[in-house]
Amino acid sequence: MNTIFDGKLRVLDISMGWAGALVGQMFAEMGAEVLKVEDTHHFDWWRGSLSMAPPEMQPIERAAVFNTANRGKRGVTLDLASARGIEILKRLIEVSDVLVENFSPGVMDRRGLGYEAVSAINPRLIMISMPSFGSDGPECNARGYGNTVEAMAGVTGLTGYHDGDGQRYTLSNALGDPVGGLHGVFALMVALYERERSGRGQLIELAQVESLIPFVAEAIVDFQFTEKVPAARGNRHREYAPHGIYRCAGDDNWIALACETGDQWRSLASALGVEQLASDKRFASASDRKANEDALDAELSRAIAPLNADDCAERLRDAGVLAAPVNSASAVMADPQIQSREYFVAIDRAVVGTHLYPGAVARIPDTPLRADTPAPLLGEHNRQVFAELLGMNDDDIAELERSGVIGSSPRQYRAAS
Numbered sequence: 001m002n003t004i005f006d007g008k009l010r011v012l013d014i015s016m017g018w019a020g021a022l023v024g025q026m027f028a029e030m031g032a033e034v035l036k037v038e039d040t041h042h043f044d045w046w047r048g049s050l051s052m053a054p055p056e057m058q059p060i061e062r063a064a065v066f067n068t069a070n071r072g073k074r075g076v077t078l079d080l081a082s083a084r085g086i087e088i089l090k091r092l093i094e095v096s097d098v099l100v101e102n103f104s105p106g107v108m109d110r111r112g113l114g115y116e117a118v119s120a121i122n123p124r125l126i127m128i129s130m131p132s133f134g135s136d137g138p139e140c141n142a143r144g145y146g147n148t149v150e151a152m153a154g155v156t157g158l159t160g161y162h163d164g165d166g167q168r169y170t171l172s173n174a175l176g177d178p179v180g181g182l183h184g185v186f187a188l189m190v191a192l193y194e195r196e197r198s199g200r201g202q203l204i205e206l207a208q209v210e211s212l213i214p215f216v217a218e219a220i221v222d223f224q225f226t227e228k229v230p231a232a233r234g235n236r237h238r239e240y241a242p243h244g245i246y247r248c249a250g251d252d253n254w255i256a257l258a259c260e261t262g263d264q265w266r267s268l269a270s271a272l273g274v275e276q277l278a279s280d281k282r283f284a285s286a287s288d289r290k291a292n293e294d295a296l297d298a299e300l301s302r303a304i305a306p307l308n309a310d311d312c313a314e315r316l317r318d319a320g321v322l323a324a325p326v327n328s329a330s331a332v333m334a335d336p337q338i339q340s341r342e343y344f345v346a347i348d349r350a351v352v353g354t355h356l357y358p359g360a361v362a363r364i365p366d367t368p369l370r371a372d373t374p375a376p377l378l379g380e381h382n383r384q385v386f387a388e389l390l391g392m393n394d395d396d397i398a399e400l401e402r403s404g405v406i407g408s409s410p411r412q413y414r415a416a417s
Contacts, residue, residue, distance in 0.1 A: 001368065001370075002031075002366065002367050003030060003031025003367050003368065003369070003370060004030040004031050004364075004367045004369075005027070005030050005031040005032040006031050007031060007032070007033050009027070009031075009032040009033070009097050009098070009192075010032065010033045010034075010035065010095065010096045010097050010098070011023075011024055011027045011028075011032050011033070011034040011035070011096065011097065011098040011099075011100060012035050012037065012089075012092055012093060012096040012098065012099045012100065013034055013035065013036050013037065013073065013100045014037045014080075014089075014099070014100065014101050015100050015101055015102040015103075015130065016044045016045050016046065016102065016103075017044070017045065017046050017102065017174075017177065018046065018065070018069055018146075018174055018177035018178065018181065019102055019130050019176070019177040019178070019180040019181045019184065019208055020100045020101065020102040020128075020130055020181070020184070021036075021044070021046065021066075021069040021070055021181075022069055022177070022178055022181030022182070022184075022185075023100050023128065023130075023181050023184040023185055023188065024036065024070070024073055024100055025069055025070060025071055025072060025073070026181070026182075026185045027098070027185070027188075028071065028072030028073055028370070028373070029072060029360050029369040029370055029371050030367075030369060031367070031370065032098075033074070034072060034073040034074070035073065035074050035075075035076060035092065035096070035381075035385060036070055036073040036074065036075045036076070036375075036376055037076055037077070037078055037089065037092070038075065038076075038077050038078075038378060038379070039077060039078065039079055039080055039081070039085075040077050040079070040378065040379065040404070040406070040407040040408075040409065040410055040411040041079070041081075041410070041411040041412070042080075043060060043077075043378055043410065044066060044070075046063060046065050046066040046069065047060035047061070047063045047066045047378070048060055048062070048063040048066070050410055050412060058351050060378060060410065061350070061351040061352065061377055061378070062351060062352055064355075066375060067349060067352065067357075067374070067375045068357055068358065068375070069375075070375035070376065071347070071357065071371060071372075071373055071374060071375050072370060072371070072373040072375075073375065073376055074376055074380070074381040074384070074385055075375075075376025075377060075378060075379060075380045075381050076379060076381055076382050076385050076386070076406070077378060077379035077382060077406045077407050077408065078405065078406060079404060079405045079406070080111060082404075082405055084400070084403070084405045085405050086111060086112060086113070088386075088390070088400075088405070089113070090113075090118075090121055091390050092389065092390070093113075093118050093121050093122055093125060094121050094122050095122075095389055095390075096122070096125060097124065097125065097126065097192075097201075098125070098126050098127075098128070098188060098192075099118060099125055099126070099127040099128070100128050100130070100184070101113075101127070101128070101129055101130070102129070102130035102131065103131070104131060104132075104141065104143060105131050105134075105135040105136075105140050105141060106141070108129070115127050115129075115203040119201065119203075122201070123200055123201060124195060124199065124200060124201045125201040126188060126191045126192065126195065126201040126202060126204065127201070127202075127203050127204065128184055128187065128188055128191075128203075128204040128205075128206060129203065129204070129205050129206070130180055130184060130206050130207075130208060131144075131205075131207060131208070132144020132145075132148070132149055132176075132207070132208050132209060133149075133152070133207055133208075133209050134205065134207035134209075134210070135205055135207075144208065144209070145174070146173045146174025146175065146176060146177055147170045147173065147174075149174075149175075149176035149177075149208050149209050149212060150170065150171055150175050150176060150212065151170075152209050153176065153209050153210075153212035153213045153215065153216065154213065154216040154219065154220070155171055155175065155212060155215055155216055156168050156169070156170060156171065157216075158216055158219055158230065158232055159171050159232060160232030160234065161232065161234040162231070162232060162233045162234045162236055163234075164232070164234070166232075168232070175212065175215075176208045176209065176211065176212040177208070179208075179211050179212050179215070180206060180208035180211045180212070183206055183211040184204075184206050187204045187206060188204065191204055218230075218238075235256075236293065237258065239286070239290065240258060240259060240260050240286065240290070241259070241286075241289040241290045241293045241296055242257065242258070242259055242265075242268070242289070242293075242296055242297065242300055243257075243258045243259070244256070244257070244258075244297060245326060246297075246300060246301055246304045246305075247301065247304070247305055248304055248305065248307050248308060248309040248312055248325075249305065249306055249307055249308055249309075250308070250309070253308075253309040253325070253326075254309065254325070254326035255304065255309050255312050255313055255316075255323060255324070255325055255326060256323065256324050256325075256326055257316060257321060257322060257323040257324075258321075258322045258323075259289075259321065259322070260322070262285070262286065263320070264320060264321055264322070265278065265283070265289065266278045267319040267320050267321055268316060268319065268321045270319065271315050271316050271318070271319035271321065272300070272303045272304065272315075272316075273303065274299065274300075274303045277296075277299055277300075282295060282296070283296055309325040309326070310325050312325075313325045333356065342359070343358070343359045344356040344357065344358065344359060345357055345358075345359045345371055345372045346372075347372055347373070347374050348374065349374035349375065350374075350377055351377070357371070358371070359371045359372075377408070378407075378408055378409065378410070379406060379407055379408035379409075380408065382397065382401075382406050382407075382408065383397050386400075386406075
């Protein structure tokens with residue numbers, strides 16, 4: 001089966017968390033050889049903590065987030081606090097095409113791995129650096145996480161209920177990470193295309209906060225015209241009504257719906273058996289419905305409350321109304337539309353067994369994406385990679401293990417044994 005890269009591109013992924021890991025995962029889906037480099041002491045923090053379970057349960061191999069975002073990669077370990085570890089990483093850089101890192105600004109330079117240094121080793125190398133806030137500016141050295149990136153990008157400032165007390169809410173744990181990761185893949189594809197022309201690599205800097213700001217572009221443009229800070233509107237739309245989430249029958253069952261046109265509004269009222277609302281002067285026009293949105297929501301809530309969410313969604317969609325049930329995780333997996341397309345793939349991985357994982361989103365028949373290979377165990381491919389790529393023999397690799405430069409278990413466990 002042909003893939004986009006067919007193993008002819010090598011990506012060195014020394015990132016942690018989600019943003020950089022997603023870049024590596026997507027290149028693995030495209031058929032690139034992706035090497036995940038970790039330290040047996042400072043391993044990827046998305047693996048979780050050693051305190052999650054006793055050593056015999058191998059807790060760092062049980063993190064669903066790590067096991068999802070690192071599929072398709074080969075895993076090696078290197079002590080990057082040691083000169084020997086840095087030396088070996090530089091040898092891997094010499095035979096790689098792409099280097100992915102998302103450390104705080106200055107970390108790579110302090111390790112002798114800044115772009116000038118790695119470019120001298122391999123002029124064709126493309127390096128992508130993904131700091132939270134950028135490599136310069138007054139806040140460049142601030143450590144960033146998902147919720148702080150969302151806050152700085154302005155996303156958190158828009159989340160809240162229209163009738164609330166002004167309290168703001170974190171939209172997610174790390175919305176900036178997948179957005180930054182997707183931007184990173186795009187940037188690397190452009191840089192790879194440019195390398196075909198020039199023969200040289202380059203440094204890409206991608207500040208995660210800047211990749212997320214376009215999510216609030218409407219509010220930013222609105223402020224420039226009105227000089228008013230946009231208010232939170234919860235589930236509501238700035239122009240259309242009805243537009244929101246409504247409770248259905250049962251325990252914690254909801255439906256999302258939206259009406260953009262008068263025809264959709266009338267179809268909604270008919271489908272719900274409340275035709276009288278369509279002729280109610282309070283809701284006659286789009287501006288009337290928006291002006292009387294509280295009353296409109298109250299009427300619709302009463303009509304929807306006795307209905308089954310799936311039945312209600314189907315009824316409204318059949319009537320031409322934009323509607324869908326608000327699915328839980330289990331409902332997503334059981335959704336007949338998702339199941340019919342076989343989106344989830346079963347992957348067997350050591351320690352955790354067989355589970356369903358999200359599949360590749362894009363469907364490319366001639367060069368299909370591959371999302372069915374498990375994430376590596378810590379240091380799982382040390383011997384394979386160092387022998388194949390660097391020509392090390394068994395004695396070389398055994399000496400690296402004895403000296404602690406590489407390993408396949410957390411250093412704390414070895415120290416305690």
